[in-house]
Amino acid sequence: MTLKPSFPRAVWAMLVKDLRLEFHTKEMFSALLIFALLVAVAFSFAFDVAPEGLREVFPGMIWVAFFFAGMLALNRSFASEKQNGCLQALMLGPFDRSAIYFAKVIGNLLVMLASEVVLTPLFFIFFDMRLDGSIWLLAAIWLLATFGFIAVGTLLSALAAQARASEILLPIIVFPVITPVVMAAVKSTAGLLLGARLVDYAIWLKLLVAYDLIFLAVPFILFEYLLEV
């Protein structure tokens, strides 16, 4: 019998721990939900436009709301591990440190996707939008964009958690880095909702795929440097 768990087992164990914690407290999920809806309400007053104009601004609105709300969730991701030295305990675990990163990425991704499943229909209802295109394409855009945001955000959340005033630091360091995701998410969503042909906005989907791959690989290398004591 070996004491060293395999990489997937280590990821699984930490993921289950995080999800169980989240299931009991619903800390991230409820914050995401409420904050994103509040942003929607703010937008409805800020852009008091005619329904035709709304179609143009809706993709931007929904992603800004998701990413702003996602920032709240990311703030909790590693901050909660700072209490009682939990992070040090995880780092002492007999596995590669990037396992911590992957567990956190999957956990954050699941929580954010779950909240998007609730939020997206609500946004469509509130702003009277209809989806003419394929729902699978919408799901693909949502998944790719959310993953890109979470992949970078989780790494930077681990970075910010080790600095002073991490809640203030995190948005300042995350937003400049995720601008390509914001652009690609908004452009591809606009393409889908305005009924453009897929070839016209496929380039943005490709950008999202490329971004996701790059920012899964780079943190994989860098994460162990981040968590040295």
Next chain:
Amino acid sequence: MPQAKGPARDMTQTLGLLAAVAVFVALGLVFLWVPAERVMGDVQRIFYFHVASAWNAFLAFLVVFVASIAFLRSGSHRWDTLAYCSAEIGVVFTTITLITGPIWARPIWNTWWSWDPRLTTTLILWFIYLAYLVIRSSAEGSQQQSRLAAVFGIIGFVDVPIVFMSTRWWRSIHPTLIQTDKMNMEPSMVFTMVFSFVSFTILYAFLLSYRVRLETLAERAAALKRDLRR
């Protein structure tokens, strides 16, 4: 205790002298020698220092990237100091680029700012390296500060080409100077531009060596203070 040595004073002074002469000559070339552009007139003269500043900013951030990797691999404090000082200088030159650009754009494009790829990328670049400096000032303990900053220095630089690609797919109104087949400029203007590039690069080298020397001396002073208190 082994004392970290910064760049020698002689080298810094020589670079400073060279930079002063080169920048003065460049000023002469830009304002007195090179002819005014036919369509844009005198306002085009700002272009020589604008592009040279942009080049310096890019060079500085490349140095941050390379020094960050070298620091994470070797753990040597000197790389970290180099990355930090280069990032500071890079932010200064990005700021100069962002200020000189609109001064030119106002009479030529009839607007201070446009969300053109190069402008947008430069602005985001500025935000990324401001964030880098914020990380440096908010981490506890110098060792940790260096590691966090190095990780961000790598992430930020990897992100820049992606930002540029994504902003490019909007229509661009920024003039393209260097096309693949020929230069779109008069020979005396090319010469002035190349000279500005070279003199600004020397200026960057001087500022970097000066700043690294200052940082090293500050660290030595801090170490001496600690010893005295003990």
